Amino acid sequence: MTTNKKEQRNLQRFELCLPARIYPAEKEPGKKAIPASTINICANGALLDSRKELPVGSAVELEIVLHLDELEKLQGEKAQIKLSGIVLRTGPEGTAIAFDEKYELEPIS
DSSP, X not given: OOOOHHHHOOSOOBOOOOEEEEEESSXXXXXXXXXEEEEEEETTEEEEEESSOOOTTOEEXXXXXXXXXXXXXXXXXXXXXXXXXXXXXXXXXXXXXXXXXXXXXXXXX
């Protein structure tokens, strides 16, 4: 019996298009952020649309920008989540990244 990827997922995925930036985990001088946007996201990973394919298994850091219309605890109009994770797959459908447990939520202007 085979199961598809949707059946294997335990967490709800949300179809959200949020601006994002991907960085190699080992930031080298002169390395720039890779612009991206989320296609869908859940608590343990995201599928992103980016202009560059990343090597499967590579460690990355990710920044996702959120608008804070309803969050009153943070000041400012936007915040970003800083995450790190591993590239699971990449291809025409996007780049899949699995998050690890390190993250920060911070306001941005």
